[in-house]
Amino acid sequence: MHRFKGIVLPLLLAAVIWTTPAAGQSTEDIHRMIRQEGLENSQVMDHLQVLTDYFGARLTGSPTLEASGEWALNRMESWGLQNARKDEWDWGRPGWENVRFSAHMVSPANDALIGEVLAWTPGTDGPVRAEAVQVAVPERPTDEVLAAHLDGLRGSLTGKIILLGDGTPAPTREMARRHDDEEIAERFQPGVADATPARPYTAPTGPENALSAREVRSRIDEFLISEGAAVVITPSRMEHGLIRAFANYTFDLERSLPSVVMRTEDYQRISRLLANDVAVELEIDIRNNVYPERTTEYNYTIDIPGTDLAHEVIYLGGHIDSWHSATGATDNASGVSVMMEAVRILQELGLQPRRTIRVAFWTGEEQGLLGSQAYVAKHYGTFEEPTQNYQNFGGYLNLDSGTGRIRGLSVFGPVETAQVLHEIVQPFADLGVVGARETASRRLGGSDHTAFNRAGLPGISLGQDPIDYFTTTWHTNRDTYDHILPDDMKQAAVVSAAVAYELATRDELLPRFAPDAMPEGP
Numbered sequence: 023m024h025r026f027k028g029i030v031l032p033l034l035l036a037a038v039i040w041t042t043p044a045a046g047q048s049t050e051d052i053h054r055m056i057r058q059e060g061l062e063n064s065q066v067m068d069h070l071q072v073l074t075d076y077f078g079a080r081l082t083g084s085p086t087l088e089a090s091g092e093w094a095l096n097r098m099e100s101w102g103l104q105n106a107r108k109d110e111w112d113w114g115r116p117g118w119e120n121v122r123f124s125a126h127m128v129s130p131a132n133d134a135l136i137g138e139v140l141a142w143t144p145g146t147d148g149p150v151r152a153e154a155v156q157v158a159v160p161e162r163p164t165d166e167v168l169a170a171h172l173d174g175l176r177g178s179l180t181g182k183i184i185l186l187g188d189g190t191p192a193p194t195r196e197m198a199r200r201h202d203d204e205e206i207a208e209r210f211q212p213g214v215a216d217a218t219p220a221r222p223y224t225a226p227t228g229p230e231n232a233l234s235a236r237e238v239r240s241r242i243d244e245f246l247i248s249e250g251a252a253v254v255i256t257p258s259r260m261e262h263g264l265i266r267a268f269a270n271y272t273f274d275l276e277r278s279l280p281s282v283v284m285r286t287e288d289y290q291r292i293s294r295l296l297a298n299d300v301a302v303e304l305e306i307d308i309r310n311n312v313y314p315e316r317t318t319e320y321n322y323t324i325d326i327p328g329t330d331l332a333h334e335v336i337y338l339g340g341h342i343d344s345w346h347s348a349t350g351a352t353d354n355a356s357g358v359s360v361m362m363e364a365v366r367i368l369q370e371l372g373l374q375p376r377r378t379i380r381v382a383f384w385t386g387e388e389q390g391l392l393g394s395q396a397y398v399a400k401h402y403g404t405f406e407e408p409t410q411n412y413q414n415f416g417g418y419l420n421l422d423s424g425t426g427r428i429r430g431l432s433v434f435g436p437v438e439t440a441q442v443l444h445e446i447v448q449p450f451a452d453l454g455v456v457g458a459r460e461t462a463s464r465r466l467g468g469s470d471h472t473a474f475n476r477a478g479l480p481g482i483s484l485g486q487d488p489i490d491y492f493t494t495t496w497h498t499n500r501d502t503y504d505h506i507l508p509d510d511m512k513q514a515a516v517v518s519a520a521v522a523y524e525l526a527t528r529d530e531l532l533p534r535f536a537p538d539a540m541p542e543g544p
């Protein structure tokens with residue numbers, strides 16, 4: 023025993039020093055360590071591959087989503103993170119997953135057709151072979167106009183496969199790109215408030231009492247069900263075979279026919295044949311799993327516990343749910359993988375934050391930021407009706423804009439809040455980060471950070487290079503691992519780790535609006 027003492031003691035000392043590296047280490051030293059671990063030993067693409075290739079689509083309510091959330095918690099637990107939680111919220115709708123889909127033209131020619139099934143619609147109960155009929159949809163109809171239009175079709179659609187609407191493709195758009203350095207440097211500055219609306223909005227044209235697009239679809243579905251139509255196909259209206267398939271927004275499978283969104287190229291071919299009075303016969307097979315009992319969803323959280331300020335919490339995360347027609351790589355396995363990697367780096371370096379650093383992966387984002395809103399309401403309330411924890415919230419870093427590296431931060435708060443973040447990220451200028459700006463908007467939109475902004479809390483959106491996000495991968499059948507840029511993901515993990523660590527270690531919490539300056543809630 024005695025003779026090993028000389029060996030054991032230095033090892034123990036090394037371990038003690040290793041777990042408290044912040045003592046005596048400059049911010050520069052810590053940044054150097056974070057960069058080295060994050061750029062040279064990165065595992066970010068490994069997390070990303072498991073989420074996308076192994077699990078695949080992670081639709082809210084599905085067993086796959088839950089399995090992927092549990093996997094993420096387990097992996098982070100294996101690195102030493104603590105307090106793993108599945109935080110319940112009421113989803114209130116059934117779970118749904120597509121298992122199989124095929125579509126073929128069988129006459130006048132044989133061909134396989136490319137499409138995606140609409141979520142929360144029923145299957146076909148075996149292959150359906152039937153004649154295709156195209157049904158026009160009046161533009162922005164009122165209730166009366168739509169009813170008269172559908173009346174004229176009565177009796178002609180029984181057993182048919184319906185092509186609903188015309189399939190004019192979207193104009194060709196710019197593909198992959200990065201932000202212009204000068205333009206973005208001007209944009210991300212304290213005092214240059216983020217005034218971009220959360221989502222581009224074009225005012226609808228048409229009569230005042232026109233039905234919304236959802237109302238139109240819902241009424242047409244009702245009519246087609248009563249007429250005994252077999253399947254509904256709508257055009258993707260995108261170019262290059264891209265398809266965006268969302269959902270039957272009643273979430274009630276009885277109120278929808280089996281429904282497919284077909285790529286423009288196939289849809290237009292069938293339309294042209296029908297316009298020439300050529301009979302077109304199609305065969306479609308759709309099989310889905312439906313889980314009526316899966317009405318509870320979870321947000322997934324896990325901590326690097328803090329020390330003297332452990333009751334204050336810095337969050338970093340993104341939504342882990344995806345749409346179902348691809349594997350949700352850029353939306354948003356990228357955000358999840360980056361934040362997993364950020365805490366892996368901190369944990370691997372044994373960095374000990376003063377505040378608790380909590381990773382949070384939300385669900386129900388794609389159906390309206392449902393999980394993050396439920397979480398904020400439960401744990402923090404709002405500025406107007408705060409919970410006890412409200413003052414202990416230190417900030418939430420959200421990544422949800424694809425695969426591009428981080429270029430700038432937008433934070434809810436006064437200009438001073440942006441100034442703090444602007445200074446924190448200056449050492450990462452060589453990696454393309456230009457700065458931070460503030461926003462005073464409490465409107466919900468874009469992504470989960472706005473659930474915090476809405477409550478008057480400092481949500482932080484990590485702005486990224488767009489690459490091909492809005493042109494190609496966002497919500498489409500091409501949102502796969504192939505579109506991820508590994509170097510950009512590594513940069514994002516390094517920057518997120520450094521910002522989270524700094525927020526969790528500096529003396530003060532981020533500044534907030536003074537009570538009399540808090541923008542009015544929605």
Ligand SMILES: [Zn+2]
Pocket residue numbers: 341353354387422469
């Ligand atoms: Zn997203």
